[in-house]
Amino acid sequence: MLEIRHLSKTFFKGTPNENPALQDIDLTLQKGDFVTVIGSNGAGKSTLFNAIAGSFLCESGTILLDGEDITYQKEHKRARNISRIFQNPMVGTAPDLTIEENLALSFNGANKHAFARAVTKKDIAYFRSLLSTLDMGLEDRLKTKIGLLSGGQRQAVSLLMCTMTVPKLLLLDEHTAALDPVTAEKVLSLTSQIVKEKQITTMMITHNIQSALALGNRTIMLEHGKIVLDLKEEQRRNLDVAGLLKLYRELCGKELDNDRMLLTNE
């Protein structure tokens, strides 16, 4: 599904601040894979997502999505096949538009002519049934401006928007990190439910090692822009948090350094 070959990106090249953010990354995802991504601060997790989504171009390497070379494709073109949710709940929705208008925005692209009515009665019925699956009472608040919702509610709506038209790849960039623990848990279980149901190929950055190992079928760890660990199947199943930290210490010769990660090691 997703094939990344020899991908490299260096920021501030040729200056004293030169930062090799991605170094010769090779990664192949099968259709339906759910990969969790972990790593210390500045390891290149978000940079990898930015590279895949097309926020910038990389100096070398290729990215193939479903056999199509998207290495130099524009960001908004890639967005047709790649959906993304960010840590900040404010990023994924337009605050002054209503819930139904926000949903329509991601629904219309693939389904409607540019001058067709943006929100029809049929759409509203569909949005209502969709929102009721969230179990947050949002199905009765379609005309509410989305800026009035809580962070968790906004993130849940973002999740619906990103998966409404099934993307080839879903990128989740610590999308529960800014939520309180209970809401985070809820959004996370919603995520895995939707991903499983629609069999979406997914990559999820998380600082919670526990859920990194519990969710999905594969875990990769980044360090200094390289993939240092790629855990699958049996090896992954037999690993717990302590085991993973030990593995990291052996590989990198130091303790895992992620300020938020340490707080969530139970």
Next chain:
Amino acid sequence: MNIPFFIDSAMLGLQYAMLALGVFITFRILNIPDLTVEGSFTFGIAVSGILTANGHPFLGLLLAVLAGAAAGIVTGFLQTTCGIHPILAGILTMSGLYTVNITVLGGPNVNLLDCDKFFTFAVNLFPYAYRTVVKGVLILLICALAVFLLSLFFKTAFGLSIRATGNNEDMVRASSINTTKTKITAIAIANGLVALSGGIVSQYQGFSDINSGSGMIVIGLASVIIGEVIFGRRSVTIGIISAVVGSVVYYLIIALALSANIFSSNALKLLSAVIVGITLAFPTFKTKIAEYQMRRHALKTRSR
């Protein structure tokens, strides 16, 4: 009280309503203050003026819209593809347009008093009605049509993506919508309306002048803001209607000030600037006053 004077002022407000609509689209929907308005208003005046002088008043209005839209496309191109700061992009187009306008007009002004205007046919159609009434009904119809079409447009899928672009551009791009396209289209529509306003104004007043555009952005902003004071900031359709009403009310306020001899007509620009300045600063001062009162209250209770 001088009733005809106020009716004339209300009509003037309707002629400038298209300007207010244009400013509403860029300033409120797209969230970009667009200074192209100053140039595109005169561009409309120039194009419509020169064609009216040569006997084509309708073609004049049509081409005025297209000319304004073209100016908008230039500003949009500078903002998006060239990455120039939106305000600077507007200033560049506006400044460059001066040369274009004076070339089109062929001089600093053109007299249209003896030419056929776009409303002449309507006046001839109803020879027994008052000229002012016919002209007023016609401009009212034009405004109603503009409001109707615009509110319909902003309810379409493409219109929705324009509104979202002004609200959260990153999200729109992530929804696989080309924000360069939405921005340029919106700025083009806005400036097309502004130029239409210029064309209508020049035909109604019977002359085209190269300097008519200065201060238009402030008048547009004042209209939009007055409309919001009356209607509040609600849906986009109400916003569109409130811009038109705001324009009429603005000219009525000016008429009131003038007829009460409070100000000379030379003071209009300063007056408008002060009104807009105060209204835009209002939310900030409201919070500041609230904070000040909170602090004072806390200090008082503590000293007891």
